[in-house]
Each structure stands twice: as C-alpha cells, then as structure tokens.
Amino acid sequence: xxxxxxxxxxxxxxxxxxxxxxxxxxxxxxxxxxxxxxxxxxxxxxxxxxxxxxxxxxxxxxxxxxxxxxxxxxxxxxxxxxxxxxxxxxxxxxxxxxxxxxxxxxxxxxxxxxxxxxxxxxxxxxxxxxxxxxxxxxxxxxxxxxxxxxxxxxxxxxxxxxxxxxxxxxxxxxxxxxxxxxxxxxxxxxxxxxxxxxxxxxxxxxxxxxxxxxxxxxxxxxxxxxxxxxxxxxxxxxxxxxxxxxxxxxxxxxxxxxxxxxxxxxxxxxxxxxxxxxxxxxxxxxxxxxxxxxxxxxxxxxxxxxxxxxxxxxxxxxxxxxxxxxxxxxxxxxxxxxxxxxxxxxxxxxxxxxxxxxxxxxxxxxxxxxxxxxxxxxxxxxxxxxxxxxxxxxxxxxxxxxxxxxxxxxxxxxxxxxxxxxxxxxxxxxxxxxxxxxxxxxxxxxxxxxxxxxxxxxxxxxxxxxxxxxxxxxxxxxxxxxxxxxxxxxxxxxxxxxxxxxxxxxxxxxxxxxxxxxxxxxxxxxxxxxxxxxxxxxxxxxxxxxxxxxxxxxxxxxxxxxxxxxxxxxxxxxxxxxxxxxxxxxxxxxxxxxxxxx
Numbered sequence: 001x002x003x004x005x006x007x008x009x010x011x012x013x014x015x016x017x018x019x020x021x022x023x024x025x026x027x028x029x030x031x032x033x034x035x036x037x038x039x040x041x042x043x044x045x046x047x048x049x050x051x052x053x054x055x056x057x058x059x060x061x062x063x064x065x066x067x068x069x070x071x072x073x074x075x076x077x078x079x080x081x082x083x084x085x086x087x088x089x090x091x092x093x094x095x096x097x098x099x100x101x102x103x104x105x106x107x108x109x110x111x112x113x114x115x116x117x118x119x120x121x122x123x124x125x126x127x128x129x130x131x132x133x134x135x136x137x138x139x140x141x142x143x144x145x146x147x148x149x150x151x152x153x154x155x156x157x158x159x160x161x162x163x164x165x166x167x168x169x170x171x172x173x174x175x176x177x178x179x180x181x182x183x184x185x186x187x188x189x190x191x192x193x194x195x196x197x198x199x200x201x202x203x204x205x206x207x208x209x210x211x212x213x214x215x216x217x218x219x220x221x222x223x224x225x226x227x228x229x230x231x232x233x234x235x236x237x238x239x240x241x242x243x244x245x246x247x248x249x250x251x252x253x254x255x256x257x258x259x260x261x262x263x264x265x266x267x268x269x270x271x272x273x274x275x276x277x278x279x280x281x282x283x284x285x286x287x288x289x290x291x292x293x294x295x296x297x298x299x300x301x302x303x304x305x306x307x308x309x310x311x312x313x314x315x316x317x318x319x320x321x322x323x324x325x326x327x328x329x330x331x332x333x334x335x336x337x338x339x340x341x342x343x344x345x346x347x348x349x350x351x352x353x354x355x356x357x358x359x360x361x362x363x364x365x366x367x368x369x370x371x372x373x374x375x376x377x378x379x380x381x382x383x384x385x386x387x388x389x390x391x392x393x394x395x396x397x398x399x400x401x402x403x404x405x406x407x408x409x410x411x412x413x414x415x416x417x418x419x420x421x422x423x424x425x426x427x428x429x430x431x432x433x434x435x436x437x438x439x440x441x442x443x444x445x446x447x448x449x450x451x452x453x454x455x456x457x458x459x460x461x462x463x464x465x466x467x468x469x470x471x472x473x474x475x476x477x478x479x480x481x482x483x484x485x486x487x488x489x490x491x492x493x494x495x496x497x498x499x500x501x502x503x504x505x506x507x508x509x510x511x512x513x514x515x516x517x518x519x520x521x522x523x524x525x526x527x528x529x530x531x532x533x534x535x536x537x538x539x540x541x542x543x544x545x546x547x548x549x550x551x552x553x554x555x556x557x558x559x560x561x562x563x564x565x566x567x568x569x570x571x572x573x574x575x576x577x578x579x580x581x582x583x584x585x586x587x588x589x590x591x592x593x594x595x596x597x598x
Contacts, residue, residue, distance in 0.1 A: 009432045011349035012272045013245055031237040032254055040195060040210040044188075048214060052188035057151070060186040064094045064144070082148065084157040086117055093148045096141055103138055104145045107131055111149055115165045125230045128169065132176045132224040140180050147179045147187060167205050168234045174209045175233050175257035175306075176225055178217035187213060208236050215258035219302070223310035229257060241305060243268045244287070244329045246353040255305050262301040262567075268332055274346055280549070280563045283335035288315075288588060289327040294361075295592035298335070298542045301570040305330075315586065336549050337450035337488055342437050351450075352381075352436040355443055361595045362406035363453060364446050365498040375402035375416075376423035377439045381432050395420055405598050447492055447500050451485035452546045455593070456535040458482050459518070476502045484535055486546050489554065491521065506551050514540035516579070521547075538591050541573050 041049060061078035068076045068091075081093065092104035110131035112118035120127065135146045150170045157163035178184055191213075194206040225233070232239045238254035241264070253267050261284050269279055286308060288295040299308070312328040319326045334354050340347035358364065359374055366374070379402060383391050399417045400408060408416075429435040443449045458478045476493070478501055483494040491504040510524035519540040524530045537543065545566060552562045579587060 011345045034238050036208045036211040037204040040207040052185045055185045057186045057190045066095045082152045083155045107146050115162045129224050136177045144179045144183045171209050171233050174212040176221050223307040226310045226313040244331045246357040257306050259305045261299045261303050280559045281336045285331050287329040294595040297588040297592045302574050348436050362404045372419045372423050375420045380427050381435045451487045454484045454537045456484050456537040459534045514544045519543045
C-alpha cells in the first residue's frame with residue numbers, strides 16, 4: 001500500500017458522493033413532497049395577498065366573459081358558464097379577436113383530452129406539453145382563456161378522478177406561464193378561499209398552485225415542461241436533478257419548476273457543507289457528452305433548471321432518431337479562482353479536479369516531462385490505496401485518462417503507461433491533500449494556471465494611438481485564431497497552441513465591453529498611450545462576467561457588491577432579445593466550449 005485513503009483525507013465532495021459515483025436514474029418514488037404544499041399565506045408577500053383580497057374571480061368573469069345563451073336566447077350567467085362541460089366549446093369563454101379563437105378552442109381540446117373527457121390515442125402528458133407550448137407562445141388574453149377553461153372544468157365536475165386531473169392540469173399551467181395581472185389576483189383570491197375551506201387535500205393543491213402561480217408571474221419560463229417535470233407536478237413532489245463534479249462523483253438535489261441556476265448552486269453547496277462564502281466563485285455549467293466531443297456551456301444565474309431539462313429532452317429525442325447516444329449533465333465548476341489555504345482540503349480538491357480536467361482536455365501547453373509528473377500524481381491520488389500490480393493494470397487500461405488529448409499520439413499507450421508508472425514509483429506522499437497540492441504547485445509555473453479561456457478570432461481592429469494620432473495595426477502580431485485567457489490579475493493572449501504572445505495587467509485596463517459576438521478591451525498603460533483589441537467569440541457575456549468580477553476584486557469591492565453587480569448583469573442578459581439560432585442549432589452549441597474526444 002503506497003498511500004492513505006482514510007475519511008480524514010477526503011474532501012466534503014469525496015466523502016459525500018463516494019457512494020454516488022455512478023449516475024442514478026430518475027425515480028418518482030424517491031422524490032420528497034414539494035414544500036409548496038404548505039401554507040401559501042406564509043410564503044406570499046403581504047402586499048400580494050392584500051391585492052388578491054381586493055378582487056375576485058366573479059368580477060373578472062362579469063367583465064371579460066363573452067355572452068352565451070340557452071333556450072330561447074336566454075343569456076347565461078357567469079356561474080352557469082364557468083362550470084364543467086362534457087362537450088367541446090363552440091367559441092372561447094372570453095372575448096377574443098377572431099384570429100385567436102382557433103387557438104383557444106385547441107387549448108380546450110388539449111385540456112379535455114388530458115382530463116379524459118375526450119377520447120384520444122395520445123398520452124395525457126403529450127396533451128399537456130402541446131397545450132403549454134401553444135399557450136406560452138400566445139398573447140396574454142389567450143393565457144387568461146386557458147386559465148378560465150381549467151376553472152370551468154373543475155367546477156361541479158361529476159367525475160372525481162377527472163376533476164383531480166383538472167387540478168393537476170391547473171398546477172402544470174401555473175408552473176409554466178402566468179395569466180394577466182388582473183386574473184392573477186383573482187385566481188389567488190379563488191385559491192386562498194379554497195385553502196380556508198377546510199378540505200385538506202384540496203387545500204394542499206391550492207397552496208401548491210398559488211405559490212407556483214406567484215413564482216411564475218414574477219419570473220417567466222421559456223420552455224414547456226419535460227415529461228419528468230409533469231410527473232412531479234402531478235404528484236406535487238420536488239424534481240430530482242443530479243449535480244456532477246470533475247472527479248466523476250455525483251449527488252442529487254431537489255428543485256421546483258421555478259428554481260434558478262443561482263438557487264441550485266446554493267442548494268448543492270449547502271448540501272455538501274462547502275463554504276457558502278465561496279458561492280460567488282462557483283457556477284453551474286451544462287455538459288453534453290457526444291461520441292466525438294463534449295460541449296460545455298456556462299449557465300446564466302437566472303436560467304430555470306426545468307427549462308434546461310426540457311431542452312435536454314427535446315435534444316435527446318432528436319439524437320435518438322439519428323441513433324446517436326448523448327448524455328447531459330449539470331456540473332459545479334469554479335468560475336473564478338481564488339487564493340486558498342493549502343490545508344483547506346475542500347478548496348484544494350475543487351481546484352485540483354478542475355485543473356486536472358483542463359490538463360486532460362489540453363487547456364495547457366505542457367512538456368512530456370510535466371505530463372508524466374502530473375499523470376503520476378493523479379494516479380497516486382486515485383489509486384494509491386491499491387496493490388502495485390492493480391495500479392499497473394489500471395494505468396495500462398486507462399492511460400487516456402491521464403494524458404492530454406492533444407499530446408496523446410506523441411507516444412504509444414504502452415510508452416506513456418511505462419513512464420507514468422516509473423514516476424509513480426518515486427512518489428512518497430503522506431496524504432491525498434499533499435499530492436493534490438503538489439499537482440497544483442507544478443501547474444502554478446504555467447502561464448495559463450487559474451485562467452478562464454476563450455477561443456477567439458482576432459478581427460484585425462487593434463489600434464495603438466500615440467500623441468500624433470498615428471496608429472500601428474496589430475503591434476503584437478496576434479494571429480487570427482487565438483486564445484484569450486482571463487486570470488485574477490491579468491489577461492494573457494496566446495496562439496492556438498497556447499504559446500504566450502503578450503499579457504495585459506488588469507490594472508492597465510481602461511474599459512471593456514461586449515455585444516452578441518464580440519468583446520473589446522481598451523488598454524491604457526500610461527497617460528499618453530492606449531489601444532483597443534477586438535475579439536470575436538461565442539461567449540462574450542461570460543467574458544464580461546469574469547472580467548467584471550476580477551477587476552472588482554482588485555479595486556476592493558466585497559463579494560456581496562460583486563454578486564449584486566453580477567445579478568444585474570445576468571438580469572440584463574435575460575432581458576435582451578433571444579439569440580437567433582440556425583436550423584438544428586441550440587443555445588448550448590452556439591455558446592459552448594468544445595472538448596474534442598480522442
């Protein structure tokens with residue numbers, strides 16, 4: 001035995017997730033009841049409850065319902081209109097432009113088919129998905145129509161089972177899109193009255209819907225629900241998602257339809273007892289593992305977890321038709337690097353596993369000697385608890401996991417394995433923590449250590465101005481294709497092979513900015529000189545977030561101020577027009593960092 005493998009030598013992630021290294025599937029029975037079934041009045045803001053109390057559904061119906069007649073043209077009352085009906089509507093419930101009537105009638109068909117009041121060969125959840133997609137893409141008055149339709153079908157419904165399905169449908173709608181403000185307040189009044197009625201089962205459902213309605217109203221969804229989300233909403237349970245780590249470990253978290261990436265990050269860090277003061281330094285990324293490459297995309301703080309799950313389901317179905325296997329993951333990753341105590345096992349481990357991932361995926365330009373040393377330390381960290389012959393077998397079978405992909409073909413598999421094993425036999429670490437620190441100490445000598453890297457195209461607009469306004473184009477001879485690496489105190493420009501061209505201390509930056517596809521940095525090394533560098537890349541927003549954060553740290557802002565500014569930046573990004581995608585393109589493939597597979 002060469003090394004230690006005690007509990008005291010493991011980080012929180014290693015301790016907590018060691019039994020969860022294999023991905024767990026989605027299980028309905030393992031999910032907990034949603035906390036949204038608790039008393040909504042303790043969750044909703046007092047102002048919102050007051051606004052709801054000052055309106056009611058009957059007043060809305062009197063104002064907006066279209067006239068309907070019975071018998072000899074006798075007008076129906078709102079109470080007669082808004083009650084269960086076993087046949088299709090001939091016209092919408094509220095007054096709508098003629099151009100929207102067909103949409104409204106289609107929504108009612110989907111509702112009846114889901115509830116079982118109309119026969120259909122399709123599964124109920126397909127009708128729910130079709131309904132939400134259609135309603136979410138329609139004007140506000142159509143959404144109001146949809147909500148009145150479900151109220152109608154759960155009112156005096158003679159079939160208790162179908163009535164309950166109507167309540168489920170109500171919850172699905174409330175999880176995906178809101179009505180107008182006027183109807184929103186009226187529906188809350190309706191739900192709060194049910195909560196006070198004394199019917200325990202209905203009160204839970206009314207609480208659940210009221211909370212979701214308020215969450216959806218204040219922060220809108222972009223995607224219709226996935227199959228898994230619909231199952232969870234129907235059973236009023238939380239949604240289980242997995243959080244992965246670069247170490248290969250994983251753990252599960254429970255979220256709701258409205259949970260944001262920012263909230264998920266807090267949930268997982270708290271669950272693993274990681275230092276919550278470090279939350280601003282971390283972000284969640286989505287990973288798509290394809291046969292030929294891995295795509296990794298930074299997720300904006302305010303993206304909804306369930307919107308991403310819906311996109312994954314849609315893509316999986318498309319890839320399945322092409323007989324291509326893909327796997328999607330959430331991964332917790334350091335967005336910003338920070339100085340850490342070498343004795344802080346959690347901080348060291350998070351930095352180590354991320355740097356080790358970047359080494360294997362060719363994010364550093366390393367010599368063969370350095371590669372062998374790093375690989376031997378990695379082997380020690382992962383397998384030193386095994387007998388020597390087992391370690392040899394492991395490296396012979398898995399050598400690709402220890403060598404950077406861009407350097408792997410520089411030697412044979414056997415050649416790499418022998419060199420790594422020879423170096424492994426010289427190591428004398430007393431603990432995993434010591435080994436991880438040694439790994440990081442080697443990388444600290446590399447220019448790109450602790451950098452966030454962007455693959456860019458230099459667009460030849462770099463100009464340097466002097467006192468007589470003469471300009472020198474591209475004085476540093478930056479190639480068209482290059483890497484821009486942002487570090488805590490500087491920006492480093494390299495060629496595509498990560499050979500350094502020049503660096504820009506953050507203290508010399510005068511300003512910077514981004515648009516949809518470009519970012520610019522303005523250097524001002526002294527009072528007389530300045531220069532602009534324009535770069536095209538697929539992640540300009542992420543560039544701004546990282547650079548904003550590092551420069552704010554340098555000028556002494558605390559993390560609360562930095563996080564507040566980042567939140568405002570993310571809100572701005574969310575408010576911008578949606579990115580126009582090409583046919584077959586996804587937001588992830590547009591904004592992803594691509595790691596080629598061997």
